Amino acid sequence: MENIGIFIRNERLKQNVSLRNLARETNITPSYISHVENGNIKTPSLEHVMKIFSALKVSPNYLVHFGYMKGDLDQHFIENELNRRSQKGEIQGLIKREINNFDRETLEATYMMITKYREIMMNMYRVNQQNERMPMTFVNDLLRFYQSEYASKS
Template sequence: MKHIGEFLKEQRLAKKLTLKQVQLKTNIPDSTLSRIEQGKYIEPSAKILKKLSTLYEIDVIYLYLFCGYLQKDDLKKYQQYFLGIDKLNLEEKNHIQQLINLFLKKKRGENNAI
């Protein structure tokens, strides 16, 4: 099985980008990118993976799974709650987040009352 660096290098080359171009677009030092691609930086941070996933147009969840930041069981546990969320616009997603925040605030209040 290839390491994350090999996969990311393939994605970069498929986009016909140099390390320097990736650095300019993501603010990730090209030396860091090179170490990741060579397998010398085995666990790139979630922040780096997020930036690269956006640039390379790949699902960040796939990268998190690849690196072990997420497990498939963890993902399955939460997927049922977010089915169809990709079809909502930003305003609708923000409304859902506000509801979640409200429920969490209520829960914290209940826990503090005990």
């Protein structure tokens, strides 16, 4: 059986995706991905593998191949999870494109609103059904994006 790190590197290179871009897309450090690709981390976590596979649009069947899941019962879960993560990426892209079109005043007002109500957003997302923190990562990404845009338009 092929090493998962070699498989990930081959898929990434086949798609012309840099290590940094994959790291940015998955919110995983470039160092971690490099360690996986070089075989220093032989069994990366399922969460990290799913993020990488989703970003590279790798079939969930490979999770079974590499021993992360067993059979058809898990297949439904895998497909739903990869689809959800893909939709999240599409939504993030749409919002970021809209933000790029904001004038300085709108950008500043929105940034101030997000900053001011961040705690409310955090509490709201903490109470979701699956108790995930992923939506907060998105809020934090938006705040960083706003900071960079606001600084460039100042």
